[in-house]
Amino acid sequence: MVCLCEGVSERKVRKSIEHGACTVAEVTEACRAGGRCGGCRPTIDAMLLQHADADARRIHLSIA
Ligand code: FES
Numbered sequence: 300m301v302c303l304c305e306g307v308s309e310r311k312v313r314k315s316i317e318h319g320a321c322t323v324a325e326v327t328e329a330c331r332a333g334g335r336c337g338g339c340r341p342t343i344d345a346m347l348l349q350h351a352d353a354d355a356r357r358i359h360l361s362i363a
Pocket residue numbers: 301302303304305332333334335336337338339340
């Protein structure tokens with residue numbers, strides 16, 4: 300569970316990111332994670348960074 304306040308799983312946050320959420324606010328809008336106490340926002344931010352890094356690596360590999 301990533302967001303205890305809203306009961307949002309890691310899988311659901313990941314899906315929101317895969318479907319285009321690029322900021323914590325967008326993830327909150329998509330699945331409600333991060334919309335209350337904010338305690339999970341650093342975790343969501345880390346997941347966004349991981350996703351961006353993976354995208355950057357894929358792009359780098361595709362043009363290399
Ligand atoms: S744990 Fe996610 S808003 Fe509180």
